[in-house]
Each structure stands twice: as structure tokens, then as C-alpha cells.
Amino acid sequence: MHPLIRLSQDLEDMNESEITEFILIGFSGHPKTKIGLAALMTIIYLGNIIGNGLILFVVIADPRLHNPMYFFLCNLSIIDICLCTSSVPQSIANCLVDRPVMSFAKCYIQMYTGIYLGSTECFLLAVMAYDRYVAISNPLRYMLIMNWKVCIVLAIVSWTIAFLLAIVPCLANPAHFCGHNEVDHFACELTAIMKLICSNMSVGQLSMYFTSTGTILFPFCFILFSYARILVAILRIHSSGSRLKAFSTCGSHLAVVLVFFGNAIALYIKPQSKDKQASDKIIYIFNQALVPMLNPLIYTLRNQDVLGALKKVVGKNLQS
Template sequence: MQLALGTWTCAFLVAVTPIIAIPARYCGHNVINHFTCEVQALLKLVCSDTPVSLILGLVIAMFTLPLPFTFILISYLRIVVAVLKIHSAEARLKAFSTCGSHLTGVTIFYGTAIYMYLKPQSKESEEQNKIISVFYGVLTPMLNPLIYTLRNKDVKNAIRKIIRKKESLKKM
């Protein structure tokens, strides 16, 4: 209960604090040129100088992106050391396969999010920001079920059968 409450409280504060810190004066058209209503996209509509918001965003990004990613990488380093102690080559391969697919998803998510939130912001990079946000907002959640489904032996066998059928049809 305490872990869940602590996580929810931190997430709420991380989401609400930038909104409170953003000045309410906007200029020009108030259309957010982004797929989602992210704080960075909202800051691009603000007329006045936003150094407090930018610094706050940087501080929040530092604690919510590289810090957890570093802990995940340290955990994986410890897992690698433990897996290398396994005597069976087949068991080692299975462990690395499981860890590799998860680490790929984690790296795509954190890598693109860290790039997005820790790079200097400019009003000109809106299209690039939209593309990058697709990686951590759409691609990673979409890849997770795909990665873990492809690890299932029944699914692998079904895919092999489909591929063999297509290959045999091409030969005819």
C-alpha cells in the first residue's frame, strides 16, 4: 500500500507541478502542434519567458528519466553477472534472451524520452518532437505485447507454419 501510494503521489506531483508553474499568458493561435498535450508542447505557446518552467522541467526530467534508467541498467548488470555463473549454456541463452527483449523495450522508451526531455528546447523542432514522442508513447507500449508474444513457443510454431506455407506456395 505504501509503495503504491508513494508512486501515485510522486506521479501526481510530477504531472501537476509543471502545470502550476507555467504562466497563464499565451499568444497567437492556441493550437498545440503535437499528438498529445505534453508540457513541452504547451510551453511553446507561452509568450513570456519561461525559465522557471524550463528549469523545473529539467529537474523533474532528471529525476524521472536517467535516474530510474540507471537503476535498471545496474540491475541488469547484476543479472548478467548472475547469469554468467549458470553452468548450462542453454539456460544462460534463455536468460539472456528474456533479459534482452525486455532491455530492448526499456532502452527504446528511456532513450527516446531522455532525448526528448533533456535536450535544449526550441520552437523549430516541433515535427521532430512529434516523431520522437511516437517512440516512447506508442511504439514501446505496442512492442511489449509483441516481444513477449513472440517468446511463446506456440506462437513461434504458428508463425513458422505460415512462413513455410507461403514459401511452398511461391515454389509452385
């Protein structure tokens, strides 16, 4: 082998091995923005923990809520708590220091955790849409069709498929870096890390589109199809009170779906480039922090069963 070729390969191998940490530049040069962002994310994070924690507490404490709908809602709350916790506290800390640094391993753990939990939420929302379709189209056979065995299997399948479609491809096709370790973000986010890859980016984009189709577009299309069937079933209900209750229950779920998938599509389905985009950071905050906080608000403010159970539990605690 020619000496110059060998030297070039040695330098390339050395550069790839140099990456042991990432510098998250985020909003460097904008200290006021960073402080304001840290304060905002702190409030949102506390709201997320309190709101989703209350849902878990109320559903577990009230036997009347021990049914498939609230079983899946508890799964959603657990995902939202873990999703927010996996990134927001570290992002807050990164906003409070001048030169935030994360080790290679810690950065990748944060990125993979966010990908996995976000993908699991996509499939879980699809399962919840199917649950609502069965409840409205077959109310008399609902508990027979959605028995506890079926519910547990659907939950396990959601967690498992998300891992197989989102994490396994990433592990099977590891990225190669060329010494650049400045991430234009305040968290280890997939699209921001991809901008540092020195290998052919088209391969990474192709893998991302494949994963995004399986974890985002397919569940989203399934949800839209389910709600089209739900709308037809609701219109066939003769009682105006029952029809209104069905619209209210399904409307809250659909609101969660539109907010969550809208942001996911904007962040991961659009073509990626090497350019820095501040909009990606805003969308990331919305998807990782604000949406998990909105879920308990959307589900509880228009759900009389949850509100009634919450008042009952709080009343008992006050009396004791």
C-alpha cells in the same frame, strides 16, 4: 500608478484570459500526410489494444502466470493501453479535420495524463529490472523476497512517485499564455505547449529538467545498474540452458527499456527552443503509439510461457 502602465497590465491580463482553446496545426497544409498518419496510428492503436489486452487476458486466465513478473507485466499493459488511449484516438481525429480545436481543459487533461502515465512506466520498468535481478541472483528465495505484499507496495509506490514528481510540480507552477494558441502538433504535448508560454521559459525548462531527471534519468540509471548486476549473475550460471533462458527473459525487458527511454530522453532531456521541429512529432508518435504496441510483441514472441498459455487458452475456447 501611471495610466500607460495600468493599460499595459490590463491588456496583458486580458490576453492571458483569452486562451480558452488550442488550435492544433500539426501537419496543416499536408493533407496526404495527415491521412496517411491517421491510417498508421489507427493500425498501431488497434495493435496496442489487442496485444496488451491479450497479455492481460492470458495472465489472468492461466494460474501458472500468477507470479511477480507477470503481475508487473500486467501493470505495464494497463499503462500502455491507457497511455495510447489518452492521446492516439484524439490525434487520429485531429488529422481528419482541417482545423482541429481542443478546449483548454481537455488539452491540459490530455497532456497531464500522458506525463503521468509515461512517468509511471519509467518507474515500473525500474521495478521490473529489480524483479529480474532478484529472480536471477536469488532464485531459491525469489518468492520469499518478491512476495505479493512487496509487489503491490512496489506497484503503488511507482504510481504515487510518478504523480508527485511529474504532476505536482506542473500544478504548483501554472503556465501563463499571452494569447497565442496555435500548437505546432497534432496532440497536446508538453514541449509543444511550452513553446506558447509567454513567461520566462528558462523557469519552465529548469522545472522540466528537474522532473525529467527524477522520472527518466534516475530510473534509467537504476535499470542499467541492475542489468550490469544481472549480467554478472547470469555469467555465473553453470547450466547453458538456464543461462540462455535468463538471457532471453531479460533481453526482452532490456529491449523495451532501451526503446522507451531512448525516445523519452530524445524528447524531454534535450534543450527546448521556440523553433518548430518535425522530429518531435515523429518521436511523439513513436513513444505514445508504437512503443506501447511493441511491448506485448517483445515480451510474448520470445516468451515460451506466455505463448504456451495463449495456445492453451485459445485451444480451450475452440473446443468449447
